[in-house]
Amino acid sequence: MKKIACLILSLIIMLSASACSVIVKNNGEDMSDYPVTVGNVVFEKTPEKVAVLSDNLADIILACGYERKLAARSDACRQEELSVLPSVGTPDNPDIDKISQLGIELVLGDESFDEDVKNSVNELGIKTLIIKPAVNDRELNKLYGNIAAILGGGYNGRMRAMDTLNSLESELNAIRNEIVDKNILSTACYIYELSDDQCRVACGNEISSRLFEYAEVKNIAADDADGYIGIDTLLKGNPETIFCDAGVSEKLAANNDLSSLTAVSEGRIFQLSKRYLSLQGQTQLLTIDYIAAKTHGFYTSRQKWPEDFVQLKITPNEEYTAPFEPQIGIFYTVGESYNAVLDIEKRLVSLGYMTEEPDKFYTQETADAVIQFQTVNGLLETGIADYDTLTVLLSKDAVSMPTE
Secondary structure (H helix, E strand, C coil): CHHHHHHHHHHHHHHCCCCCCCECCCCCCCCECCCEEECCEEECCCCCCEEECCHHHHHHHHHHCCHHHEEEECCCCCCHHHCCCCECECCCCECHHHHHHCCCCEEEECCCCCHHHHHHHHHCCCEEEECCCCCCHHHHHHHHHHHHHHHHCCCHHHHHHHHHHHHHHHHHHHHHHHCCCCCCCEEEEEEEEECCCEEEECCCCCCCHHHHHHCCEEECCCCCCCCEEEHHHHHHHCCCEEEECCCHHHHHHHCHHHCCCHHHHCCCEEEECCHHHHCCCCHHHHHHHHHHHHHHCCCCCCCCCCCCEEEECCCCHHHCCCCCCCCCCCCECCCCECHHHHHHHHHHHHCCCCCCCCCCECCHHHHHHHHHHHHHCCCCCCCCECHHHHHHHCCCCCCCCCEC
């Protein structure tokens, strides 16, 4: 209730700010929403054809229900609801000619929008506005208020922004209330980048920290100020679950110092694209739901997660030694029975490609598991454990089977 009260108070203050001209008549006549000024851009009326270049702004526009104002998007805006819109290229360097041909009235971007391109768009008489992502709750309120004011009016738009934020707050709390074991403290972290001596993590000063809060999870970097922690700090925090951007899991596997981490030893590593930590619209509900489900194991009604929500099984280097050396000209296929087949099947099980009990018999199930391994590791899909396949399978560089 305190959060909602603060939210309402913040938006009321925003409504009275001089940055936006709002005329409210108290004599029973209609209220006037325009003109509205956001930044240094004046809107005399609501724009009807908007191109959104920022993935985050697109997410907020969808949350507020103004998607009908959108006429184009950038390649970065990957929300399913926007897939029908024409793309105008990348966020930093969009196709100006296409923007002009589509009759766009307003281009919305974030800090990645190139300044020279912005000026070129302005020269065509098209308004442009750069709106950065929020870094705290106060800025988030202002961000929602400004976007809604542009697309819906200084009064009605901001009222919708307030309703949307209240609704999101209710949904976030609903996820929290579903967690039955919230009293059991679970620890986690999100790793953007990992080097030999430090890692870039989601920290307490970032708005992304609330993802962990609503999921009833303790972020081990919650007290960190700049988002960089040493490997020793990561080891001391010993997260039970690690969420990370693409490519980080391989570095976790290669760093022998991190093999003792609970998340590594128990295989609780989940690939979660960093875009999900930056989106501030309804997508954050999906992200929080996923974090809560994977850290608390509570039931979720979602039948399928997005393709880039992946559980990764990694094998630290120091824990694996090849059982035998592959030989050119020697291969294994369906119908054969050798001790080497037992070692092959054990490796397939450890990497997540096979669930059957290893028994040294090369069955069709073994061949199917080999085909899956070959597919993921970029090998010729034959189902035969030949020299090339065994060289990768029995190496420390073998890629595990991704699972949702």
